Amino acid sequence: MNCLIVDDNKIARTTLRQMAGKVRDLIVTGECETAMDAYNLMQEQPVDLLLLDIEMPGMTGLELTKHLGDNRPVIIFTTSKKEYASEAFDLNVADYVIKPVNPARFLQAIDKARDIIDSRREEVKLEEDNFLFIRDSAIVRRLNLDEILYAEAMGDYVKLHTLHRFFAIHTTLKAVEERLPVSRFIRVHRSYVVAVNKIDTIQDGAIVIQGKPVPVADAYRAALNRRMNIL
Structure with a gap:
């Protein structure tokens, strides 16, 4: 993950850089004292993650987040102020960390950011490869991922259920799960992987998809x- 630190306090930037340097897959590509400097830098050098202060001269961190729009990096706010938390989370940021930043709390925030970044990468991959090939008897068939409702382990076979039929494949559920994007499918039972966007209801310990119950x-x-982010 490429990371940019944005804070008008040099000591705060140094502390964050030192913590980031201890995370194996986190690379700090730059530091900025102002949100405007960060904005200009990101036009030339996009990053995966922003460690962003809120109260800075000129443009605030909140204003920068709004200005970056939907294609912005994943953002972790690092600030000494608690009162911006509600507004920050309304902007759908990864985390909100209060200074002085505790190393354990920093790692927790990085883990959240990593999950989001990995999910985004899976979505990009899915756009490029939105199907898989399966062996259906003597035929190798292309099956669009969006057709799959759920996968069911049945002995030495896995049934891929679609709206109108199922395909029985001689493989393991683990092998199928590894081929399905985590952004769209989730394991809910040792014998079932389901398409999240095909779930109709969850009730009595089961998921219902197209009227068919799947145990959880x-x-x-x-x-x-x-x-599911259930309310």
């Missing part, structure tokens, strides 16, 4: 609830 195991329930 207790071991996967918490992850499913987080993924």
Whole structure:
């Protein structure tokens, strides 16, 4: 992950750089004292992650976030002020860390950012490769990922259920799961992987997809609830 530190306080920038330097996959590509400097730099050198202060001379971190729009990097606010938290999270940032930044809290925020960045990369990959090839009897068939409702393990085979039929493939559910983008599919049981956008309801310990119940195991329930962002 490429990272840009934006803070008008030199000591704060140095502290963040030192913490970032201890994270193996985090590369600090630059530092800026103002939000405007950061904006100009990102026009020439896009980054994956912004460690962004809020109160700075001229443009604030909140204003920069709004100005960057939908194609902005993942943002972690690092600030000594708690009162901006609600507005910050309304902007759908990864995290909001209060200074002085604790190393453990910093790593927690980086983990959140990494998950978001990985998800974005999966979505980009999906746009480039929105299908897979399966062996259907003696035929190798192209199957669009959007057709798949869920995958079901059945002994030495996996059934890929679509709206009107299913395809039985001689493979393992683990192998199928590894081929499906995590941005669109989730394991809910040792025998089932489902398409998140095909879920109609969740009730009585099961997911319902096109009227068909799919069991949810207790071991996967918490992850499913987080993924569904249930209110």
